[in-house]
Amino acid sequence: MTRRRYLARRLALLVLVVFGISIVAFLLVHVLPGDPARSRLGVFATEELVQLKRAEMGLDKSLPEQYVTYMGNVFRGDLGDSWRTHNPVAEDFVERFPATIELALAALLIAVVLGVSLGVAAALRRNGPFDHLATLLGILGISAPVFWIGLLLIIAFVTQLHVLPAPLGRLAPDVEVPTQITGLYVVDSILTANWEALRSSLLYLVLPAVTLGILPLAPITRMTRAAMIEALESDFVRAARALGLSRTQVVLKIALRNALIPVVSMVGLQLGYLVGGAVLVEIVFTWSGIGLYLYRSVIGLDFAPIQSLVLIVGVLFALINLTVDMLYFAIDPRIRVA
């Protein structure tokens, strides 16, 4: 398949996927068994009032009409209002998004550093201690519930060893929030040379980041190990050895660099899954990102934020997948089929 045809096909698929996601998000609220107008007004509202509210909310129109209105609003940046926080959902979302990004990036960083090192160590000595450790971590990563791991870490480091602060937020209550530049506390406090805030935010970040990092750790380790084994047995590594390069040079400069290509795409894909895991981790650590926001909306039956989050996260996930596929296609000439 030529590059242009592949691109066209992939973009057509993206349009279809985004359309599907928007339909799912739309139906989420509009096929609810209950009457949103009535549930907003309470059981004591008169039938007349409910009818008025229905008209106001546009619920008396046909479903396709309502869908067009809904999508029109979305494209204007209007995601509806949360009746729990009394703010527009878009505003709430922008406010909380940096916290989730900070958590996800920190988790990914931990997973990449640990996963790649462990994967390389496992590949260098197959069936050695690091290989067994990698297998063990892999099984743990897909078998243990992430919220439970978070609680175990709290038990160990907070309530038993007393080395880390209680899991309540992103910063100690007596530390001032660093001036907002990116919204990522760690980055902001470095940029404003606020060392007290940096120390505090790092202490609060480490446990949730490690917890969330366990999810992508297993696949990254497995991928690195497999790619390294393949690279180490390849002709170019043999050639490098024959040229007399040192073992370190061969492993790090030649084999690892080639092995990292599939790992990079794997990391991209993991980003989407991290969002799902972030919901659970944010609940455990009362981390005020979009996961905790989603959780509180679910508990409070606040539908506008839930609907918007499904839409936004779904589209983001699709875009990440597309980018990763494109990168992969650009890097690896072998992928020219389907």
Next chain:
Amino acid sequence: MATAALVPRPLRSALDVPSRRVASVWYQVSQNTLTVFGLILIAVVVVFAIFAPLIAPANPVSGDLLNTTQPPSSQHLMGTDQFGRDIFSRVVHGARVDLAVAGIVVSVAFVLSVVLGALAGFAGRVVDELVMRAMDVVFSFPPLILAIGIAVTIQQGGMLSLVVALTVIAIPPMVRITRAEILHRKESLYVEAARAIGSSPLRVLAVHLVPNSLPPLVVQATLTFGYVILETAGLSFIGVGVKPPAPEWGIMVSEGSPYVRTGEWWISLFPGLMIFVTVLGFNLVGNGLLDVLNPRRRRQ
């Protein structure tokens, strides 16, 4: 396996009847320590589920309000929770809830995936495109977010909404596997032979293609079983799955989490451990089956 190689080709397929195949798989599985360990874990949980009322020393939903948040002791093996309920009894009864949800989800997803995957792979063209693009759409959601969306939408259904949400996210990988198997086998000699002697397409599909495509699907179903238990617990932890006071593991971890911060660790620890042990069991068995059924993956 060694004897099969000595048998001439026409006879070999006659010998390869399902019961023999199952026996051979069973033998190979039993050679792998980790897989056997996984089987034992699953067996323990299944025994818990079946004999829950006999094993559990106390009622799982009504507690003794004079004995709340007691640490593990000889009287309460895993301690008591904030309502004075015996955690061990709740953990044992929890096996029923979680295994039942996962059992239903995996069975329904299995049947639907075989039908959809076979349809897509066998009919091809428009049907194939329709089915597979629909799967792409489902696949392009982060699973937990999609499940939350579905579970919230049909929340009046209670347990039903949970089952529907988890079934939807379990289907796409199984459909892909089935379709790939069917596509791959459609061109094989035995299908051609069956066609040549006048078998109808439906018969070719039902008698030859589908049964031969099942092994990789069984592996996927085993792995899915563990995954569904994990997601059931996750959704219940968030509050959109099974509802309290049902003794579901995820709810129990969630109910204990505020107490973890004040040092009462046992309320969340043991139910979480049960989730881990059960999912671990299914993952070990799934990986073991994968090694047996797919020789390329076997380790030297």
